[in-house]
Amino acid sequence: MLSTLWMLEVGHLFDAKLSECAYGNRLRRTQDGKGINKLSLGSFQPYLKPFRDWRDKGITAMRTALDADKKIVALTADVSSFLSRTESRLHA
Numbered sequence: 001m002l003s004t005l006w007m008l009e010v011g012h013l014f015d016a017k018l019s020e021c022a023y024g025n026r027l028r029r030t031q032d033g034k035g036i037n038k039l040s041l042g043s044f045q046p047y048l049k050p051f052r053d054w055r056d057k058g059i060t061a062m063r064t065a066l067d068a069d070k071k072i073v074a075l076t077a078d079v080s081s082f083l084s085r086t087e088s089r090l091h092a
Contacts, residue, residue, distance in 0.1 A: 007043060012036040023054040 007027070012035065015027045025044040028037045036043070065072045 023050050
C-alpha cells in the first residue's frame with residue numbers, strides 16, 4: 001500500500017516529466033495528461049502495444065541504417081529465459 005500511495009502522491013510527478021519516447025509501464029493519466037486516473041482499473045497503461053511499437057521502431061531503424069550501408073550493432077536479450085533459470089536456482 002505504501003508504494004501505491006507514493007505513486008499516487010509523488011511518482012506520477014516523475015512520470016509526467018517523461019516524454020512520449022519513454023516506453024515501459026506508464027501510469028494511466030487523465031485525458032488532459034495532468035494527473036493520474038484514480039478511477040481506472042489498474043494504475044498502469046497496457047504495455048503490450050507500447051512494447052510492440054518500441055520493437056518495431058527499433059527494427060525499422062536498423063533496416064534503414066543497413067539500407068544506407070551503415071554499420072550497426074544490435075543487442076538482444078532473452079530475459080524470460082534468464083528469469084526462469086534464476087528462479088530455478090532460488091528454489092533448489
